[in-house]
Amino acid sequence: MKDIAYYNGQTGPIDEMTVPMNDRACYFGDGVYDVSYVFNHIPMAIDEHIDRIYRSAAMIDIHPSMEKKELKHILFSLIDRVEGESLILYFQFSRGVAPRGHDYTNMTGVPSLWAYVKPAALVDAFQDYKGITVEDKRFFFCNIKTINLLPSVLANHQAHAAGAEEAILHRGDRVTEGSHSNISILKDGVLQTAPLDELILPGITRAHVIRICQRLSIPVREEPFTVKEMMEADEVFFTASGALCCRFYEIDGIPVGGRDMKTFCAIRDAYEAERRAECGLD
Ligand code: PMP
Numbered sequence: 001m002k003d004i005a006y007y008n009g010q011t012g013p014i015d016e017m018t019v020p021m022n023d024r025a026c027y028f029g030d031g032v033y034d035v036s037y038v039f040n041h042i043p044m045a046i047d048e049h050i051d052r053i054y055r056s057a058a059m060i061d062i063h064p065s066m067e068k069k070e071l072k073h074i075l076f077s078l079i080d081r082v083e084g085e086s087l088i089l090y091f092q093f094s095r096g097v098a099p100r101g102h103d104y105t106n107m108t109g110v111p112s113l114w115a116y117v118k119p120a121a122l123v124d125a126f127q128d129y130k131g132i133t134v135e136d137k138r139f140f141f142c143n144i145k146t147i148n149l150l151p152s153v154l155a156n157h158q159a160h161a162a163g164a165e166e167a168i169l170h171r172g173d174r175v176t177e178g179s180h181s182n183i184s185i186l187k188d189g190v191l192q193t194a195p196l197d198e199l200i201l202p203g204i205t206r207a208h209v210i211r212i213c214q215r216l217s218i219p220v221r222e223e224p225f226t227v228k229e230m231m232e233a234d235e236v237f238f239t240a241s242g243a244l245c246c247r248f249y250e251i252d253g254i255p256v257g258g259r260d261m262k263t264f265c266a267i268r269d270a271y272e273a274e275r276r277a278e279c280g281l282d
Contacts, residue, residue: 003118029148031094032056039279088120123243136169181240185233234260
């Protein structure tokens with residue numbers, strides 16, 4: 001198949017799939033999701049993505065009826081049915097189907113599983129990107145990968161309307177993360193990235209980058225940094241499953257980075273090598 005959608009046991013082409021209007025994802029964004037990229041029919045870091053969706057679900061009191069093993073089996077069976085060497089795997093649990101009502105105390109249904117697989121390419125990590133800064137107006141659930149993404153959608157649209165690729169969110173002076181990525185800087189040979197708290201998503205790519213730095217003996221500081229520190233950093237880059245590691249050359253129309261390409265390229269190339277090895281591409 002060219003692509004596939006899944007909803008509670010039913011499958012079909014994405015464009016033809018319908019879901020019940022009373023699924024609480026539709027009214028409330030009452031659910032959590034995760035995304036992995038798939039090469040050679042192997043989804044990258046799939047166990048980490050599955051662990052995160054169960055963690056996200058538990059944090060909003062959603063308890064999927066299926067075990068992680070069963071979810072993994074379903075996701076692999078969907079991937080197997082789609083042609084192509086480079087795919088995106090999207091999956092989400094919503095609280096389930098029930099007549100609209102904020103309180104879910106008396107809900108009888110079980111959480112719904114939604115998923116799709118379709119062709120998609122990674123953002124090219126061998127290009128450089130433009131960013132803009134946007135005030136972070138999200139709520140304090142940023143560590144939970146909920147499907148409530150309106151502020152991120154608007155910020156990302158603002159970036160594209162300005163001819164940039166990513167919006168870098170900040171609360172006051174403090175850089176939090178991108179609209180759909182984590183942001184890191186390099187300064188004096190040290191990788192600095194925001195600490196894990198309720199203001200950022202614990203990115204799986206971020207965690208891999210930290211491990212790569214440890215392997216390459218690049219010191220890591222998980223501490224907040226300001227917009228000014230970012231603008232003056234030796235390199236600024238975003239990380240996400242769909243992009244791995246991509247550097248900015250301009251933010252808000254001002255040139256940034258370009259002073260420690262050696263360290264940036266070492267991290268990016270190590271990540272690319274990891275991807276190729278994990279997905280059997282060599
Ligand atoms: N932060 C936000 C807000 C995101 O949406 C994403 C991508 N889903 C990330 C960070 C990066 O996370 P990951 O590396 O796990 O894709």
